[in-house]
Amino acid sequence: MLGALIRKNAYYDSVTLMLISQDLKEQAGVQEVLVGMGTELNLDLVRNLEMFSPELEPVGPNDLFIAAKFDEQQTSFQAIETAFDELISKKSADSNGNYQPPTLKSALRQLPGANLVQISIPGQYAAAEVEEALNAGLHVMLFSDNVPIEDELRLKKKAVEKGLLLMGPDCGTAIINGVPLCFANAVKRGKIGVVGASGTGTQEVTTLIDKLGEGLSQVIGTGGRDLSETVGGLMMLQG
Amino acid sequence: MPQLSARRISGDLVEYLADSKPHPARVHSLFTRAFNLKVADGCLVSGTNSRGYIAPMGFSFQSLLTSGWPFSLDQELILHPGGVCSASGELLIDFSNAAIWNPSLATIFLPLEKQERSLQLLTRILEGSQNGIFTPLLPGIFGEELPSDLPLHAAFIARRVFSFLGHLANSEWQAAALDSEGLIGFGSGLTPSADDFLAAILGLYTALPLDEKENKAGFSLVAERILELAPARTSLVSAEMLRHAANGRLPSPHQSLLAALDSGSVFEVEEAARAVLNVGVNSGGDFLFGLLAGLVLMAEPKLVLCDQIKEIDQC
Numbered sequence: 001m002l003g004a005l006i007r008k009n010a011y012y013d014s015v016t017l018m019l020i021s022q023d024l025k026e027q028a029g030v031q032e033v034l035v036g037m038g039t040e041l042n043l044d045l046v047r048n049l050e051m052f053s054p055e056l057e058p059v060g061p062n063d064l065f066i067a068a069k070f071d072e073q074q075t076s077f078q079a080i081e082t083a084f085d086e087l088i089s090k091k092s093a094d095s096n097g098n099y100q101p102p103t104l105k106s107a108l109r110q111l112p113g114a115n116l117v118q119i120s121i122p123g124q125y126a127a128a129e130v131e132e133a134l135n136a137g138l139h140v141m142l143f144s145d146n147v148p149i150e151d152e153l154r155l156k157k158k159a160v161e162k163g164l165l166l167m168g169p170d171c172g173t174a175i176i177n178g179v180p181l182c183f184a185n186a187v188k189r190g191k192i193g194v195v196g197a198s199g200t201g202t203q204e205v206t207t208l209i210d211k212l213g214e215g216l217s218q219v220i221g222t223g224g225r226d227l228s229e230t231v232g233g234l235m236m237l238q239g
Numbered sequence: 240m241p242q243l244s245a246r247r248i249s250g251d252l253v254e255y256l257a258d259s260k261p262h263p264a265r266v267h268s269l270f271t272r273a274f275n276l277k278v279a280d281g282c283l284v285s286g287t288n289s290r291g292y293i294a295p296m297g298f299s300f301q302s303l304l305t306s307g308w309p310f311s312l313d314q315e316l317i318l319h320p321g322g323v324c325s326a327s328g329e330l331l332i333d334f335s336n337a338a339i340w341n342p343s344l345a346t347i348f349l350p351l352e353k354q355e356r357s358l359q360l361l362t363r364i365l366e367g368s369q370n371g372i373f374t375p376l377l378p379g380i381f382g383e384e385l386p387s388d389l390p391l392h393a394a395f396i397a398r399r400v401f402s403f404l405g406h407l408a409n410s411e412w413q414a415a416a417l418d419s420e421g422l423i424g425f426g427s428g429l430t431p432s433a434d435d436f437l438a439a440i441l442g443l444y445t446a447l448p449l450d451e452k453e454n455k456a457g458f459s460l461v462a463e464r465i466l467e468l469a470p471a472r473t474s475l476v477s478a479e480m481l482r483h484a485a486n487g488r489l490p491s492p493h494q495s496l497l498a499a500l501d502s503g504s505v506f507e508v509e510e511a512a513r514a515v516l517n518v519g520v521n522s523g524g525d526f527l528f529g530l531l532a533g534l535v536l537m538a539e540p541k542l543v544l545c546d547q548i549k550e551i552d553q554c
Binding site for chain 2 (some may be wrong): 011013014017018021035036037039040041042044045049061062088108111112113124137228
């Protein structure tokens with residue numbers, strides 16, 4: 001079954017459009033959804049996919065269209081339209097109207113050039129997020145504690161293989177490219193790099209360096225268990 | 240509602256407003272970090288407050304706003320050299336402290352053969368990015384085989400993209416102009432992907448010193464055709480972007496990338512390319528793809544792929 005709707009002269013930013021398109025595709029019974037501006041070539045694609053329905057006839061290049069193919073036993077176009085309206089009104093989450101990405105994937109879509117992620121969730125759930133981040137080629141600062149040491153070892157080995165940093169678990173101090181992460185002191189930039197397994201110890205050393213007139217290039221925390229026999233200082237060496 | 244103060248204003252907007260007469264406008268589109276005002280004569284003026292981004296015929300703000308925009312969709316406003324006023328004359332956005340930003344591109348003088356490292360870097364950045372409808376077509380611009388499992392949009396547009404690039408590489412301007420008809424307005428997003436790709440090509444050809452008069456005249460045929468078709472074939476926001484690009488005006492991150500390429504510094508190129516990737520969901524990636532394709536075909540025209548087109552046809 002096919003369905004389509006048009007929103008005349010409606011402009012939504014690309015993040016909203018993409019997330020809505022993905023969310024609609026995940027609705028039960030929805031087989032394919034195209035959301036876009038109603039340009040001639042976008043309509044060619046709709047025709048190509050045999051999703052063109054008469055409702056799309058009046059669409060113009062400044063209009064937003066949604067074309068859907070769905071199983072009418074499981075859903076209706078009205079349900080898709082309602083879901084669309086709900087998603088549109090939900091997408092601006094915080095009080096300033098700034099979109100708050102709910103997952104790492106959606107955060108990366110908003111900031112595709114990012115190369116470091118800071119993770120702070122209950123330890124028992126952290127490994128999966130770290131793994132996803134490493135697979136996406138991101139350095140990780142893992143603030144969470146209570147991460148099983150087997151997970152730490154496995155993930156640090158993966159990070160080393162990929163040439164990435166996994167700072168933590170239980171890492172609360174780092175300064176990367178002059179940007180302090182979690183708890184770090186305001187210190188000058190300079191030529192001395194510090195890799196530390198103790199956050200407070202690292203803070204002490206970096207402030208002393210600053211006090212003595214030199215600055216810091218990078219400050220990397222490894223997490224307290226990195227120097228244990230089990231983990232073998234994988235991040236200390238990587239840093 | 241507090242009055243806003245613009246931090247930067249583009250030189251072309253200053254020039255446009257210099258006649259001192261009031262320009263009636265209405266709020267055309269509103270986003271979290273940007274808005275567009277449509278002036279009565281059809282021009283689009285953009286306000287932005289995102290990471291220093293400023294567009295041609297636009298202005299930007301110092302910092303993120305927490306109180307929202309001081310107007311609503313379709314509201315009537317008046318633009319004048321001092322700022323943006325409500326219909327009743329209340330000043331809503333003050334231009335008086337704004338620094339002037341020049342949206343025009345400088346010419347890239349660094350010879351293409353000296354940009355090898357920059358091209359490699361741009362390729363790597365784009366390969367590692369999930370940004371861009373056209374990005375899966377990347378192997379094709381280096382004469383390599385395209386993946387057999389291209390995503391929907393990329394598979395649909397691949398033949399047209401490589402036909403267009405092939406005709407540009409062979410200086411077949413009339414044919415490239417015809418190809419552009421099959422690209423304008425295609426893709427998802429507010430500025431459809433193919434328009435971002437074309438904007439990169441237009442900007443690049445404007446910025447490169449095309450020595451031969453024939454090439455300049457030839458490419459202008461392509462640019463003219465794109466500008467002739469865009470108003471009817473794509474959204475107003477995108478048609479305006481193409482019009483500016485054809486006149487050598489690009490938004491600040493894109494302009495910085497072209498300047499970085501001219502500097503020959505891979506560090507600057509990397510920083511600027513990542514800033515471009517952060518524009519929109521796919522826009523940045525599709526612009527980078529266009530830029531890379533344009534640079535490759537100018538440096539190594541033989542790489543561009545008539546064979547690729549045949550392969551796609553066979554699929």
